Structures are given as structure tokens and as C-alpha cells.
Amino acid sequence: MAAAQAVPASAARREPRHGLRIAVIWVVLSVAADLVIWFAWGPHMPPGDMSSSAADQQFDFNVLAVIGAPVLIGVWTYFGYALTVWRQKEGDDEDGPGYLPGAVRIQATWIAVTSAIVLGLAGFGTYELIAPAGAGSGQGPQPAFNNGVLAAASDTSWSPNTNNILQVQVIAQQWLFTYRYPQFGGFETTDLVLPVGQQVRFNVTSLDVVHSFWAYQLGVKADANPFVNDVAYTTPKQAGGFTVRCDELCGLWHGAMYDYGKVESVPDFLNWAHSTETQLTAVTKTLPPYALIYTPSEISGLAKFYYQAGVPGAGAQYYGPQYPAEP
Amino acid sequence: MAIEIQPERAHEPGGREPAGPQRLRPWWARPAVHTGIAGAVIGYLFGHWLGNFLGGGYEQATFGEENNMAIVLGYVFATIGWLAGLGVFNDAGRFLAGKPFPEIEHEPAGGLARYFRLTLDHKVVGIQYLVGMIIYFLTGGLFAMAIRTELLSPTYHLLSPGIYLEVVGEHGTMMMMMMSSVVLGPFGQYLAPLMIGSKRMAFPRLEALGFWLTPAAFVILLSAVLWGGFPTGWTGYADLSVQATQGMDAYLVAFGLMGISMILAGFNIICTIICYRAPGMRWSRLPIFVWSMFTVSFLQVLAAPVLVGAFYMTITDRTVETAFFTPDLGGSTYLYENLFWFFGHPEVYILALPGFGIVSEILPVFCRRPLFGYKVGAAGMLGVAILSFFVWQHHLFDSGMDPDMRPLFMLTTELISIPTGFIYLTAMGTFWKAKIRLTVPMLFALGMYFNFLIGGISGVFLSDVPADTTSHGSFFVMAHFHYTIMGGLIFAFMAGLYYWLPKMTGIKLNERLGKIQFWTMFVFFNSTFLPLFALGNMGMPRRVFEYARNLETLNDWVSISAFLLGGSILIFLINVVWSTIVVRVPETGNPWNSRGLEWQVSSPPPPENFARIPVVLSGPYEYGVKGALPVADLNPPPGLISSALAASGTEA
Numbered sequence: 001m002a003a004a005q006a007v008p009a010s011a012a013r014r015e016p017r018h019g020l021r022i023a024v025i026w027v028v029l030s031v032a033a034d035l036v037i038w039f040a041w042g043p044h045m046p047p048g049d050m051s052s053s054a055a056d057q058q059f060d061f062n063v064l065a066v067i068g069a070p071v072l073i074g075v076w077t078y079f080g081y082a083l084t085v086w087r088q089k090e091g092d093d094e095d096g097p098g099y100l101p102g103a104v105r106i107q108a109t110w111i112a113v114t115s116a117i118v119l120g121l122a123g124f125g126t127y128e129l130i131a132p133a134g135a136g137s138g139q140g141p142q143p144a145f146n147n148g149v150l151a152a153a154s155d156t157s158w159s160p161n162t163n164n165i166l167q168v169q170v171i172a173q174q175w176l177f178t179y180r181y182p183q184f185g186g187f188e189t190t191d192l193v194l195p196v197g198q199q200v201r202f203n204v205t206s207l208d209v210v211h212s213f214w215a216y217q218l219g220v221k222a223d224a225n226p227f228v229n230d231v232a233y234t235t236p237k238q239a240g241g242f243t244v245r246c247d248e249l250c251g252l253w254h255g256a257m258y259d260y261g262k263v264e265s266v267p268d269f270l271n272w273a274h275s276t277e278t279q280l281t282a283v284t285k286t287l288p289p290y291a292l293i294y295t296p297s298e299i300s301g302l303a304k305f306y307y308q309a310g311v312p313g314a315g316a317q318y319y320g321p322q323y324p325a326e327p
Numbered sequence: 328m329a330i331e332i333q334p335e336r337a338h339e340p341g342g343r344e345p346a347g348p349q350r351l352r353p354w355w356a357r358p359a360v361h362t363g364i365a366g367a368v369i370g371y372l373f374g375h376w377l378g379n380f381l382g383g384g385y386e387q388a389t390f391g392e393e394n395n396m397a398i399v400l401g402y403v404f405a406t407i408g409w410l411a412g413l414g415v416f417n418d419a420g421r422f423l424a425g426k427p428f429p430e431i432e433h434e435p436a437g438g439l440a441r442y443f444r445l446t447l448d449h450k451v452v453g454i455q456y457l458v459g460m461i462i463y464f465l466t467g468g469l470f471a472m473a474i475r476t477e478l479l480s481p482t483y484h485l486l487s488p489g490i491y492l493e494v495v496g497e498h499g500t501m502m503m504m505m506m507s508s509v510v511l512g513p514f515g516q517y518l519a520p521l522m523i524g525s526k527r528m529a530f531p532r533l534e535a536l537g538f539w540l541t542p543a544a545f546v547i548l549l550s551a552v553l554w555g556g557f558p559t560g561w562t563g564y565a566d567l568s569v570q571a572t573q574g575m576d577a578y579l580v581a582f583g584l585m586g587i588s589m590i591l592a593g594f595n596i597i598c599t600i601i602c603y604r605a606p607g608m609r610w611s612r613l614p615i616f617v618w619s620m621f622t623v624s625f626l627q628v629l630a631a632p633v634l635v636g637a638f639y640m641t642i643t644d645r646t647v648e649t650a651f652f653t654p655d656l657g658g659s660t661y662l663y664e665n666l667f668w669f670f671g672h673p674e675v676y677i678l679a680l681p682g683f684g685i686v687s688e689i690l691p692v693f694c695r696r697p698l699f700g701y702k703v704g705a706a707g708m709l710g711v712a713i714l715s716f717f718v719w720q721h722h723l724f725d726s727g728m729d730p731d732m733r734p735l736f737m738l739t740t741e742l743i744s745i746p747t748g749f750i751y752l753t754a755m756g757t758f759w760k761a762k763i764r765l766t767v768p769m770l771f772a773l774g775m776y777f778n779f780l781i782g783g784i785s786g787v788f789l790s791d792v793p794a795d796t797t798s799h800g801s802f803f804v805m806a807h808f809h810y811t812i813m814g815g816l817i818f819a820f821m822a823g824l825y826y827w828l829p830k831m832t833g834i835k836l837n838e839r840l841g842k843i844q845f846w847t848m849f850v851f852f853n854s855t856f857l858p859l860f861a862l863g864n865m866g867m868p869r870r871v872f873e874y875a876r877n878l879e880t881l882n883d884w885v886s887i888s889a890f891l892l893g894g895s896i897l898i899f900l901i902n903v904v905w906s907t908i909v910v911r912v913p914e915t916g917n918p919w920n921s922r923g924l925e926w927q928v929s930s931p932p933p934p935e936n937f938a939r940i941p942v943v944l945s946g947p948y949e950y951g952v953k954g955a956l957p958v959a960d961l962n963p964p965p966g967l968i969s970s971a972l973a974a975s976g977t978e979a
Contacts, residue, residue, distance in 0.1 A: 018759075060791055061797075061864075064788050068787060075780055086763050087765070094695075095950040096696035103700060106700075115745055119741075125734075128793045129792045129793060132793070137724055137792055137796040138726065208566075209570060212725065212800060221799060223725050228661075231727075245871075248564070249559060249870045252492065255870070255871035
């Protein structure tokens with residue numbers, strides 16, 4: 001659209017002022033589109049606002065859509081106008097006008113405008129990444145973006161509204177997620193339950209291949225890599241259910257690797273956590289001690305299978321018959 | 328002035344006579360596809376035996392019965408046998424033995440047989456590439472139809488999860504690896520010498536080798552199905568790839584061969600463009616399409632070796648139990664992701680830049696005015712090519728790797744939209760007060776600009792880390808890159824095909840069928856891929872056979888649109904068969920009234936392209952420019968170039 005505006009009006013004396021016309025159409029359509037995007041569409045833009053990180057992502061989507069729509073509309077308006085007005089007439093075999101006057105100025109304007117938009121977007125994206133502590137994305141073992149994140153004061157106990165972040169470990173393996181709560185005795189369960197309004201630190205790891213933990217409505221996505229702890233932060237804002245899917249192709253049953261989590265009120269969460277801790281006490285004792293990463297070949301039972309099957313070296317990460325193919 | 332006179336020296340005028348007498352053997356004894364197949368069979372059996380002999384002691388890491396080393400070596404020796412059967416090594420053998428061999432081969436016109444054997448004429452190789460690429464594209468497209476059939480229902484119903492993954496992997500790999508040559512293969516090889524006024528490519532044998540590797544890669548990739556496919560999709564992430572069964576070997580060898588083919592083709596194009604330009608073909612007069620081939624070739628030459636290296640490491644992980652990518656043993660899955668995407672992102676621009684080149688080349692012809700901002704357009708392509716090596720970690724924003732590098736990769740990724748914008752600037756400037764002719768190539772070019780804009784702007788969402796956290800790995804990404812590759816590259820390919828097929832065959836495709844194809848393809852393309860943005864942002868990951876039930880209606884819409892899109896490709900096929908085989912309306916002149924140098928010779932061009940090396944007099948886009956010289960003197964007086972050479976003190 002920059003080119004359209006920058007065309008000198010004097011170039012077309014008796015002709016209509018094409019640049020002005022295109023600019024008017026562009027402004028009208030862009031304003032209309034942006035209003036619809038921001039006010040009508042924006043509040044419903046995925047992934048919603050169930051958590052702090054989801055709300056951040058929704059805000060970014062909306063801002064980008066509001067900036068992107070006029071660009072899209074500008075180019076389309078220009079092409080549409082050109083195709084309507086500057087078509088070759090029947091029987092006219094003449095070539096068009098030669099070089100466009102003022103070409104250098106148009107090019108300079110275009111480069112300046114696009115550069116300004118792009119640098120602005122990069123600045124905006126960087127701010128939106130740093131300010132909300134990574135905006136729900138996996139940050140690896142040493143999170144670089146932890147603005148406003150509570151200190152992990154205790155790895156073994158947790159109570160709400162203290163200076164202690166709730167830790168949930170996500171363990172991915174072919175083809176399911178399990179969750180460990182180190183601050184509640186380190187029990188491991190297939191249920192993911194979170195308290196509303198409390199900051200959560202996900203420690204995501206894998207026991208075999210690369211998976212990705214995607215809690216869609218929470219706006220959290222972190223790859224689960226073997227031997228790596230991938231950290232992501234969020235704060236659930238509303239109670240309700242959310243979907244967890246594996247987002248990195250992990251083999252045969254990747255498509256079926258999903259489950260559902262719940263955000264509950266703090267008392268409900270504490271009830272659930274304490275009762276599950278009690279219920280699973282015997283099972284928890286058989287688990288390897290809580291750690292940020294696990295070595296599958298050192299986990300008893302699994303190691304037995306390794307040696308029985310005589311599976312050495314690279315690729316020795318297949319689990320065998322006691323891990324059913326169909327979860 | 329050196330650049331202008333260099334090409335003349337590179338050609339011995341008229342080309343040298345093939346040395347030595349041509350021995351005429353019976354057809355079955357001459358090297359061609361059938362001897363290639365025989366060589367491949369022998370090679371496979373030998374390689375398989377050798378692999379078992381060498382690697383029999385290695386325990387299998389997977390549940391398969393086969394030794395991976397036997398399969399890899401089988402494929403490698405099958406390829407060597409295939410090439411030997413085709414006669415790729417004959418000239419090198421003669422050279423080493425000190426015997427004479429033909430300098431360059433200009434195939435006599437006519438005769439289908441030359442398309443089924445190794446030839447050194449770039450025009451024959453171009454047609455071979457064209458037919459090959461259409462076959463590869465249709466094969467990949469059929470896999471896409473199977474994917475969309477499965478996704479008609481939110482749970483698996485037609486394909487089992489294993490078969491579904493096979494199909495997804497085959498579709499993705501077929502499209503990403505084979506289609507990397509969809510423009511550089513046919514149009515690059517055929518047209519680049521014609522457009523720069525050369526009689527030949529720099530390395531005709533490498534060119535032929537580059538093409539004949541593609542059928543080998545195609546067959547080997549398809550053969551993965553016999554082993555139960557590969558579970559990793561086209562990205563082949565470790566250490567799923569180390570865990571996978573034997574189909575993975577086929578993927579690795581096939582993609583690796585295609586990587587080698589890309590390197591060879593790239594070198595050849597670079598050398599041809601630098602050294603074989605006709606006198607007067609300055610860098611500032613180089614057609615914009617040739618600029619795109621030049622930049623893409625650099626990408627191929629610099630990026631593909633990283634891919635070949637990564638695959639070599641995966642192969643050794645799978646066969647001789649190295650542990651580059653196995654964390655248990657000190658390897659790293661991040662290493663593979665870095666290597667793969669260091670190739671993978673330039674690869675995306677290997678697929679995009681040729682499209683920019685084609686549409687920018689076509690636009691001035693049908694706007695009847697000079698290409699606006701030619702230098703900015705060429706600079707845009709160079710800028711995209713350079714920046715594409717600095718963005719790869721945007722594929723890994725959620726991987727947990729280098730979180731503090733994210734602002735940098737976000738910046739470089741967004742910067743790339745500036746040079747990409749130049750392509751739109753040149754288009755919009757060219758349109759200003761033009762005399763637009765809506766021919767079929769022009770329609771496809773416009774379709775490309777329309778689609779690629781959506782692809783590009785959705786890319787900005789993906790470069791923003793917070794927005795990417797939701798979009799990454801979802802159908803949003805899938806929609807994004809289909810808009811840039813299918814909506815960009817393939818639309819541009821169609822534009823190029825309708826534009827240049829009269830040049831390549833002397834036959835014009837049917838205009839009415841072409842328009843029907845364009846409109847059905849354009850409408851159904853958008854109705855297939857636009858909803859995928861929504862599906863992705865509503866939580867549907869890629870490569871899954873199960874999705875939430877509330878997404879079923881939208882998925883069904885997409886599937887039905889995809890089938891109709893397949894129908895429009897069928898119209899294309901019907902048009903090609905109808906126009907080139909059944910009706911054959913000859914079109915030997917310059918149907919688009921183009922100033923391009925390639926259009927100044929007859930269609931199809933004579934075997935030696937130009938009777939004399941032309942002297943280029945002006946730029947290719949000076950439509951409507953008062954006092955513009957003709958684009959070239961095709962018949963410069965004898966002695967003109969050699970006297971210029973003598974005057975400049977250069978040896979003729």
C-alpha cells in the first residue's frame with residue numbers, strides 16, 4: 001500500500017487519481033477489518049484466556065492480526081484495482097508505458113515502511129516473550145525468561161499463595177503422558193490437575209523419543225526430550241477442563257497420545273493431591289526417586305527387558321511386549 | 328569487459344565434433360533405462376550380500392528381521408548399478424583410459440528414445456525433468472488424497488495408524504525432497520542456457536547425473552512402503568528414526584540421493600550462469616528468472632551437504648551403532664534437529680524462490696511494461712537466500728534449546744519478510760497503469776501472488792514466539808507452508824508450464840481448459856487450506872489420525888475440497904495429454920510476444936540453441952520503452968566477437 005500512496009498524483013493529469021482511490025478503499029476496508037478483528041473476533045481468538053500464557057498468546061494473535069490485515073488488504077486492493085482498471089482493451093496491441101517515474105522514491109518508501117513494521121514486530125514479540133516469562137513455551141533446563149516467576153522454595157512441599165511455585169513433572173513416553181507431583185510425595189499419575197490462580201512450573205521430559213507436551217487451552221507447549229528437562233510456566237485463571245496432546249510425531253500411536261486435564265479450585269486441588277498421595281503410597285515406593293530426568297535403562301524392570309532381549313547400543317530404546325502397542 | 332567476452336571463449340564455435348566413430352550397437356546393448364534397471368538389480372543383490380557379510384554381527388535394534396546395513400548398502404549399490412547401466416561412468420572411463428570421448432552431444436531432433444537414456448543436451452534433460460517432476464508430484468498428491476480420506480472421520484477408519492503414518496511420511500517426503508527440483512529441474516536446466524545466450528550447460532554430464540538420480544531416489548523412497556514405511560514424517564527426527572524399522576533406511580538413502588542431485592544441479596547452474604553468458608548479457612540484464620535460479624543454486628550447494636551429513640550420521644547410528652543422536656550413549660536429539668533445520672529452512676526457500684522468479688519473469692510480458700525495480704527484485708532474492716541460513720531455530724522455539732537465542736531468531740525470521748516484500752513491490756510497480764493481459768500463465772502468476780501473501784503473513788504469526796507456542800506443530804503451520812509451497816511454488820510452476828511449454832515443445836496448451844484448471848485449482852486450493860489455519864488454532868496437531876469430534880465438520884469440508892483440488896489437477900493432466908498428444912496445435916513462434924532471449928529462437932529451439940553466439944543489446948523487459956534496442960543480435964557478423972576478444976587482449 002506504500003507504493004500506492006507514494007505515487008505522485010501529477011503523473012496522471014487528466015486521469016483519475018488512482019493512488020488516492022486505492023488509498024481510500026484500503027483505509028476503509030482496513031479499518032473495518034481491524035475493528036471486527038479486535039472487538040468481535042479477538043475475545044474468541046484461540047487459545048482463549050484460560051491461563052496467563054494463553055491470554056498472552058491470544059493478545060499476540062490479535063495484535064498481529066490487526067497489523068497483518070491491512071497489509072493483506074492493501075496488496076489485494078491494489079491488485080484488484082489494477083485488474084479492474086488497467087486491463088488491456090480489445091484490439092489494443094500497443095505496449096504499456098515504459099519506466100515508472102519516481103521509482104527510486106517509491107522503492108525507498110517501501111523499504112522504509114516494511115522495515116519499520118518488521119522491526120516493530122520483532123520488538124513487540126521480544127517484549128511479549130520476556131515480560132510474561134516465556135509465554136508458556138518450553139525454555140529448556142535453565143529458563144532464560146522468568147520475569148515474575150516465584151522461586152522454587154521447596155521441592156518437597158507446597159501450599160497455596162506462598163513464595164513457592166507448584167511443580168508438575170510431565171513424563172512423556174510412547175504413547176502416553178504421566179505426571180509427577182514432587183511436592184506431594186512424588187506420586188505419579190495419569191491425571192493432570194492444577195489449582196486455579198497458582199503459578200505452575202512444568203518440568204517436561206521424555207523416556208524415549210522426542211514428544212511435545214501441548215496443553216492447548218493453557219497455552220503451554222514444551223518439547224519432551226529424553227535426558228532433558230524442559231521448563232514452561234503458566235498460571236491457570238479459570239477452573240475447567242483442558243486438552244493435552246502430543247505435538248511432536250513420536251511413532252505409531254502419536255495420533256492417540258492425548259488426555260484431558262482439569263483446573264480446580266485450590267481446596268479441591270489440595271484434596272485431590274493429598275488423597276491421591278495417600279492412595280498411591282505403595283506404588284510411589286516402587287518408582288525411581290524423583291529427578292528432573294530419567295535414564296530408562298536404569299529403571300528396574302525395563303533394564304531387565306533390555307538385557308534379556310540382548311538389545312545393545314543405539315536404538316536400544318524399544319520397550320517390548322510388556323508395554324502394549326495399544327494404550 | 329572480461330565477463331562479456333568470456334562466454335565466447337568457453338564455446339568452441341559450433342561445438343566440437345564428437346570424437347571417434349559412433350559405433351552402432353543393437354538397441355538392447357545401448358545404455359538406456361533397461362540396462363540401468365539391470366544394473367540396479369545386480370547392484371542391489373551385491374550390496375545386500377556385502378552388507379550381510381560386513382554387518383552380520385550387528386544385533387538388530389528393531390524388531391525387523393533384516394540387517395540395516397544390508398539394506399543401506401543394497402540401495403547404495405543399486406543406485407551405482409543403475410547409473411552404471413545408464414552409462415554415466417562411460418565417458419569418465421574413456422577419459423581415464425586416455426580414449427577419445429564426445430565433447431558435447433546435441434541430439435538430433437525427434438526420436439522418443441533419447442528421453443530414456445543419458446543425454447548431454449540440456450533441452451532433453453529439461454524435458455526428462457519435467458515429465459519426472461509431474462510424475463513425482465502426482466504420486467505425492469495421491470498420498471495427500473489418502474490422508475484427507477482418513478481425516479474424514481475423527482478416529483481411524485480407513486487406514487490403520489501405521490499405514491496412516493506411512494502415507495503421511497511418503498507424502499511429505501515426496502513433496503519436500505522431489506519438488507525441490509520442480510522448477511530448477513525442468514525450467515532451470517532447459518531455459519537458463521537459452522536465457523543467457525549459451526549453447527550448453529557448463530557440466531552436461533553432471534546435469535544428466537543429477538536428473539538420473541531422481542528416479543532412483545523416487546523408487547527407493549516408494550520402496551519404504553515394502554518395509555512398512557517410516558514413522559517420522561519428512562523431518563526424520565532422531566531418535567525415533569534410530570528406533571524405526573527398515574523403511575527408515577529407504578527414506579535416508581532416497582533423501583540423501585536427492586540431496587546429492589541438488590548439489591550437482593546447483594553447481595552446474597552457478598557455473599553456467601557465471602561463465603556462459605553471451606556477450607552483452609551483463610548481470611544487470613540477467614533475466615529475473617535466471618537470478619532466482621542463481622540464488623536457489625547457492626542455497627542447494629550450501630544447504631544440501633548438511634542434510635547429506637546428517638543422514639549419513641543417522642545411517643551409521645542405525646547400522647554400526649554409533650550414537651550421534653542417542654542420548655543414552657552421549658548423543659543428542661538436538662544435534663539432529665539443528666542439522667536438519669539448518670538444511671530444512673533454506674530448503675523452504677529452495678521451494679519458494681523459483682516461484683518468485685517465474686512470476687516476476689512472466690509479469691512484464693503480460694503487463695506490457697518493464698519490470699519495476701528489477702534490481703530490488705534481484706536483491707530481494709539474494710537477501711532471502713542469505714537470511715535463510717540464519718533462521719533455522721524458529722522451528723525449535725518450543726524445543727527447550729537455547730531459550731536466550733529466541734529473540735535473535737525471531738528477529739532474523741521477521742527480517743526475511745523485507746526482501747520477500749521486494750517481490751511484491753516489483754509486482755505492484757509493474758501493474759501500475761499497465762496493459763494487463765489475462766492469459767493462463769498470468770492467471771496462475773496472480774494466483775501465486777494471492778496465495779503466497781497469505782502464506783507469508785501467516786508466517787509472521789509463526790515467527791512470534793508467543794503466538795507460535797499455540798501454532799507450532801499444529802495444522803496452522805501445515806496450512807502456512809502449503810500456502811507458500813502449493814499456493815506459491817506449484818501455482819508458479821503451472822504459470823511457467825503454460826508459459827514455456829510452447830517454447831519447449833512447439834505446442835500450446837489449450838487455453839480454455841487452462842482457465843478451467845486455474846479457477847478450479849484456485850478456488851479449491853483456498854477452500855482446502857484456509858480452514859486449516861482455523862483447525863490448527865483450534866488445537867489440531869499435525870500428523871494425527873484422531874482429532875476432537877467438534878473439528879469433524881471443518882475437516883470434512885477440507886477433505887471434500889481436497890478431492891476437488893485433486894480433480895483440478897486431473898483437468899491439468901487431461902489438458903497436457905489432449906494438447907500435446909491428441910490435438911497438437913503447433914506454436915512455433917513467439918506466442919506471448921515476449922522480449923525474452925529464449926523466445927528469439929524458434930520453438931522448440933534448434934539442437935545447438937543459437938546458430939551463432941548472440942550479442943545481447945538490451946535488457947529483457949523494456950516493453951513500451953521508447954528507443955529500446957532489440958534484445959539481442961542473433962546473427963552478429965562473423966569475426967565480431969573474436970576481434971573484440973583480440974582488442975581486449977584476451978585469447979580467443
